[in-house]
Amino acid sequence: MLRSEECEKVRIIVEKKDLNKLVSALHAVGVLDIREISIKDTQKIDLKDYESLVTELSIKVNSLLDIIKESFGSDKAFKAYIKKLYIKSEDLDLNAIKSTLDSIKFTRILKDKEELEANKDEINRLKSILPILKTLSQFKIDVAELNNKAVLNYKLVVVDRRYFYELRNRLSNIKNLAAYNKALDKNHYALLIAYKKELEQEVDAILNRYDKRELSIDLLNGFSGSPYSAYKELLRRIRELESKNKEIISKIKRSADTTVDQLLIFKEILSIHQDRVKAISLIGSTESFAIVEGWVPVSKRHMLVKELNDTLYKRYSISNIKTDELQPTVLRRPDILKPFDYFLNLYSVPRSDEIDPGWIFIVSFIIFYGMMISDVGYGLVSLVIAYLISRVTDKEGLMHNAAKLWMISSISAVVFGLLSNEFFGYQLSFLPTVIDWTKNVITLLAITVIFGVIQVCLGLVFGFLNKLNDYRKEADKKELMVAISKLTSILVIVFGAIAVSGYLFNLIKGEIVLISAIIAIVSIVLTVILGGIEGAEVTNLITHPISYARILGFGLASIIIATLIDNGFTPVLSKGLLSVVISTIVLLLLQFLNIILSMLEGLIQAMRLNFVEFFTKFYKGNGDPYKPFKEKRVYTYKRVI
Amino acid sequence: MTIDINAAIAAIGAGIAIAGGAIGTGVAQSAIGSAGLGLYAENPKDLGIAILFLVLPETLVIFGLVIAILIMLAAGLV
Structure with a gap:
């Protein structure tokens, strides 16, 4: 669970005549991450005609789509138009696409565009003459x-x-x-x-x-x-050209009804062919055989073998390659948690030979965010806001993924809100208050710092395991020393925390405090000596667990601001109707502002605690993500032969 | 109404602790924020790194908060 899924590097050999079938099968099954052939004496497959045809058609389709999109005035309008279309088609071959694109309805769009551009150039030319004639007049x-x-x-x-x-x-x-x-x-x-x-x-x-x-x-x-009459004539010609362009644009827009669905289908098929061109460029060949190499997760190898059997009827050979190469990183998580991976990858993709911190990031993020919001009302409203954001934003974008994180974490905000008995800053008299943020500041401070101690120590344990792994691989004593320094760092944090809390709050006997302090000081010295350059970060062992106090800080701030807004602007009927209306509007606006601020702070701070305080103890990143050669179809389906 | 001078001084001290941290954070973030936006303008993929650097100095204000709580605890205010 805390490691990348294991992969095998495989080599598949087929007769050259079966190459297309092999590529098609690999594309359909979508489990092999194809890599550059490692055998030196192989040749590349000649892709010239295929590649140039795919590129030529792709450029044509994309430019046609761009022309039509432009006629809609905005991306948004064009997207809305596409959304209304029902598009489904079986696979088409490239020659069919080529001959359709050469048909009159598509060539007319290109001609219209040419005319449109020529008119625009002429308008610009005439507009540059206008000030001359105006001056001459x-x-x-x-x-x-x-x-x-x-x-x-x-x-x-x-x-x-x-x-x-x-x-x-x-x-x-x-x-x-x-x-x-x-x-x-x-x-x-x-x-x-x-x-x-x-x-x-x-x-x-x-x-x-x-x-x-x-x-x-x-x-x-x-x-x-006269210059003035020439000026008037010029204006008339510009207007004439502008109205002509308007006509051309509306003509192109009207053509969308009969062309856009086809163009989207072509675009999808051509993008599949572009993937294939890229994949084939990595394949090696001899006089009679084609050789493909790539990574496949162990759990999916059977799918690959089945597809090859079905397509090639055992006219192929598959074997494992022994290699020292680092395998790609395969992170398996349910789709609902993919937005967390988006942010993890934004930081850096984990390497396959190191611990994947994804699950701990997910759990701790949800808890920290929930604690920092700790309000049932805020949790529910943030859920609605996040849902609306996710509806209007690009699925691959930052905001969409942030919205998904807010949606998942808002549940935790509601749970902590119930425990804190907070409803938009109000407390309900019939509900028990398990966490009282304003009265239990010290307890909450201790809890948040304990969170910090646990997560930072966990990070150091992971760091120890990673370094031990490096030592096993490279047999470098330096790595072993750094690994041990990670353990002494844990002693610094644990015994340091005991000593400081015992000294400040008198919770622990004096002798234990003294012994803990001595162990912590000795561990600091050992960490500096063993850790080398990394030992210089010993001060972070003190500051990073304390940094988790921000959970208390932001949680407290959010709740106090909500209560202050309620105290100042709760409508009172006895003050008159106007006062009630104004108070209600101000109350709602300020609460909304506080919700937005809390959402942003919760997101950034919960992420920061993971990335800065936790990850820096062990995380290397810069991994090679697993990118299977996989067909992406929305509008088309494979032709059944 | 009588005011305990020790408690008053402790409360002022706690305020200064928070304010110092907040001012420090603000000064640092203003410089990092503008540089971060520059980085984002050059390469939008670096937004994550830019935000990461931007939030780093917030630790200062958290230390201020912790010190403030400890002062108030010592003065019996919480």
Whole structure:
């Protein structure tokens, strides 16, 4: 239970002609974690045509889906649309998918998209001309004349008022040049300069000395008439293109009814083929045989053998490979507890050769969270909030998994709430109060620190076992010394706790306190000497168990705040209806705020106690997770041949 | 109403113990929080690590709480 499930590394050999059947069987049974072939003299299987076809079709399908999704305006709207569809299809081969994608209804979407993009580019181009025409409309000039560069060149610049007069004076000194100016606003001037072609360099040299914005007249090619009429014409063309785009978008959206279901089916089938491409790239081959290697959990080997027998009728060989490689980590937990694994993996995946702390993490998290909330009402409301969050969030995301953790742990919050007789900060007179948070502070402090002592000691025991395991493997005396230092660390905590509690609370006889203190001090010295670098963390042996007092701290804070809110805002009928309404609203809002804060704090602190105080005593992590080669089907089912 | 000066001083001491821890935690978390968000912006997968570092200094305020309780216990306030 506290270890990864045992795996075997197996080698499967088939005739090359049966390769497709083998891959299909392995994919369907989904228990083999395929790894790179370890035999040196084998060749890779040529995947060129297959891989390029899968990639080409995948790109096409994904781009079509993206185009349609875009026409819905938002991901949310598109997801809601998909949710309403009923999609089921049997497996299709790649050629069928290819010919369907080449059909007119899909090519039309791609053409529409091309037109849409071309229109968007044109709109952007026209929009970049708008400010030029707007500036030019200050001058009485025919736009067509500006593009007639037979004799004269034109430049249009916008200059800051500070430099305008100086620039104009400099320009006026040049012969065969005319500069017209108009004030655009308080601080800016537009300057239209007409000059003979040969003066180009001279004009540029002057203009470059000043901070100015040059508007490109070349963009006006094709326009004629007054700048204002050209400006109006431009606006009309932009609007025309925009309405055309709207039409195209609604046309694409309408096409969703006949295309999205097919595209989703194609996407799923192609993703299965992509998995296969990846798997086949790991397979080795000789002239006549294909060889697959991978890890399979011992408990599932029979499933693999059965599937191979059914598919290949014993035209294969399977054998175990003796290897020093670290096997992948296989964590077996019920689906309901998977969110805990999500957070465990977020920290780090446990290695297969170390103790899996998952179960202790789960149990302690639920207890710590429950204690920190300790309110029946808060527990129930947090259950509802967490359920709603889980409904609207992405299943693979952080918030969804956090919501699942809240849902499971809210039951513990209700149980501790019943023991504490707390209902939104109120205490019910007919119920007994087993845990009184405000009156039994010292007892609760002791209980929480004892939790800390137990969990930290457990962590040290695991650390001892892990280090002993390392010593057995590597026969390195350093590992043995560190392993023993884990045991002396336990002595530091246990005897230190006895000495401190005996001294502070007079619960234990003086001689026992003294002996405990001596053992603790000797153990500290031993831990530092034996532990080497790890021995430097000896101070954590004192601080980490005390850190569990946060359970008391946050539990007490949550309950006291709830009681204060109740005392301040419980509606009193005698104060009038308005007072009742306002008090009720404020009471509900503040209680809701306290619930949210308690949920967040409970989640973070219960996780932190495990990750920081417990895991650091033994956990290595960086494990290699078991990733079986498994088909993921939602919309499709395998074709029965 | 008579006030026991020893109890009053103990209560003030307990308050200072908590306040010191809370201020220390706040100062540390402000720096870690901004750095953590930077890390998250660079790589969203590191959110777990960022949160982990963010909550580390909270131990300071817990020590403050423990000291406060011990002071109040010695003064007979709890």
